[in-house]
Amino acid sequence: MSEVRFTDQHEWVRLDGDVATIGITKYAADQLGDVVYVELPPQGKKVGAGGEAAVVESVKAASEVYAPMSGEVTEANAALSDDPAKVNADPQGDGWFFKLKIADRNEFAKLMSDAQYAEFVKGL
């Protein structure tokens, strides 16, 4: 059973074995507004936890998306190139950004649970 955890930068991570699927949360997508462009990391890129991994652009501005965990990029969501609006329509499903082969499983436990993230967002 895969579990989803969250960062205080509004990214979500779903871990299946040692593959992490990463995207931005509904809260982040709503704050951003209509997404018009996504810059995704290339396959093979190594990222450290907290490092810049992608860029998401709305009509008004560009925002960084950080890697919640360290690892190597295995796949980027090519569908976002033609249809960046998927990020707004289904940010925690079809609007996923990229997948990582993770380096350290322990990093996952340090992230916020669903309930913790919900609390975090309430406080903003």
Next chain:
Amino acid sequence: MPQANLRRTPLYELHLALHGKMVPFAGYEMPVQYTAGILKEHLHTREKAGLFDVSHMGQAFLTGHDAAAALERVTPADVVGLKEGQQRYALLLSDEGTIKDDFMVSRLMDEPGLFLVVNAATKEADFAYIAAKVDGAAVLDPQTDRALLALQGPMAETVLKRHVPGVEQLSFMKIARFDIGGAGAIISRSGYTGEDGFEISVHAKDAEGVAQRLLADPEVLPIGLGARDSLRLEAGLCLYGHDMDDTIDPITANLAWSIGKRRKLAKDFPAGEAIMNKLVNGTPTKRVGIRPDGKAPAREGCEITDKSGRVIGHVTSGGFGPTLNAPIAMGYVETQFAADGTEVDLMVRGKPMPARIAPMPFAPHRYKR
């Protein structure tokens, strides 16, 4: 996040009621978008009709027997020749011939003075400057108790003439006084989107009633400043403080067209001699339109390079054009690179992204001339 020192337009409560996302702009709390979002608000304006609150802008009357000649002390536009019922785009120039603002000047029918609309961010400075320069010949009377609404889009005429019979008689850049639901209004057929549309100046106390009246029509949606910016960029229209500022002359800014024909010959405006020299001999850089080849937007401040990597300019306005479904930008480049089709690179996040100099407007103007 509201700040204590931000000003509010007469439509502030209405923006909140419409769930406007309020942000600071030019010292005001303004809606950047409403519930539809910037993309939908932009597309709706080009398809039907959008209503904008632009009451933060500065409005003023300039009165005096020689108001037009007096105003010509600070602008190269043909103001003396401005006919009754006509509006014109003009640049406000410093003594050195650099641009202090752009504004609209109008002569109303059977009225001796002029009606001015200036940008929000510079209105206090503009009014102080104009008042000082026209001193003795004219008097500037800022209208701080007036609101300004813009109704823009292909359905704007259909909507407005329901409430203002006869307004359809106005053609592009014409202006007149009308009555809208009992409220006196100055209405011009002009705007900042490239679409057909109207700007409606009313007393502050009438603003909400007029806005509600127009919003009740099915074709009309409220539109925020976010879409206002993407619409004007697609229309190739400058934003003062970004696409030109007080370091830029009208020729470099590619706004020579706003200099009146008689004025060009007489050179009777600030730095007239020097500016006309620039018109004849060219300037080192020029404002141009830019279309990235790919999908990544290039934003204000982005460096423009030639294909060898040498910096040749910078982006002054950039973003995404929803009507084109592509990124667009405006900026300055060395004049030798200014021709349409010239290939350049845009340095986005440290990487060169190919782009081309492109003609503006990016989306065709649809004015009712």
